[in-house]
Every structure is written in C-alpha cells, then in structure tokens.
C-alpha cells in the first residue's frame with residue numbers, strides 16, 4: 001500500500017492542492033455572503049430566498065466536496081512514506097490549523113441553517129471579524145508545510 005502511495009505521490013499532492021484551493025475559495029466567500037445577507041437583505045423577501053439558495057449551493061456543491069477531497073488526499077500524503085516526520089513541529093501545527101479550519105467550516109454550516117430558520121442573530125461586523133480566522137489559519141498551515149520547522 002505504501003509503495004502504491006509513493007508511486008502516485010505527484011498526483012496525490014496536485015489533487016490535494018487543487019482541493020485546498022476550491023475549499024478556501026468557499027471558506028472566504030460564504031462569510032462575505034453572510035455579511036451582505038445580514039446587512040442588505042430583508043427577511044422573507046425574494047432576495048432573502050436567493051441568498052439562501054446561493055449559500056446552500058456554495059456549501060453543498062463546492063465546499064463540502066472540496067473539504068472531503070482535501071482530507072482524503074491530505075491523509076494519503078500523510079501515509080506516503082518519507083513525507084511526515086512526527087518528531088518535528090510542523091505536522092502538529094499543520095494538524096492544529098487543519099482541525100480549526102474544519103471546525104470553522106462546520107460553524108459556517110450551522111450559521112447557514114440559522115438564516116434558513118430566520119434565527120440569525122449575528123451582525124455583519126461579527127461575520128467580518130470571523131472572516132479573519134481562516135486567513136490566520138491559512139498562514140499557519142502554509143508556513144507549517146512549506147517552512148517545515
């Protein structure tokens with residue numbers, strides 16, 4: 001199995017990076033939609049329904065599959081021989097960043113359901129602030145995996 005993973009390594013890594021890009025596109029865009037949804041849209045209006053549809057499609061059609069693909073290809077890289085040395089610091093900081101990013105994804109999913117139920121209580125400012133979190137996590141993850149301290 002590890003020989004097989006080693007033989008497909010360039011493919012796994014390419015697919016990992018492609019999935020990450022798709023996932024991050026959604027992670028940054030969905031909270032922006034929430035900001036506009038909160039600040040510009042009246043509950044129950046036609047625009048409200050349109051925003052809910054955009055948010056649902058973004059999460060279900062792009063973000064969920066991209067997150068799963070990132071995890072699958074990322075774990076294949078973890079099990080590829082010679083890639084991860086757990087005695088170093090970077091795999092742990094990367095893992096912490098990735099787990100926090102996954103938590104943020106699920107937090108966004110719950111907030112989407114709030115809009116559907118008409119029970120969103122967060123302000124646009126709050127969504128803007130939360131949007132800083134994936135930026136910080138992205139920096140942590142990329143520095144971990146590239147600098148390899």
Ligand code: HEM
Nearest residue numbers: 013020070071074075077078083084098101138141145146
């Ligand atoms: C979801 C769980 C994830 C796992 C298990 C995982 C695992 C890995 C591993 C083991 C590598 C090393 C490959 C190598 O050195 O050849 C890697 C590479 C990489 N990962 Fe992840 N990763 C995950 C998520 C992410 C996320 C969320 C991002 C960005 C936000 C990311 C960005 C990258 C990048 C840019 C590389 C290429 C680094 C390089 O070639 O120098 N990964 N990943």
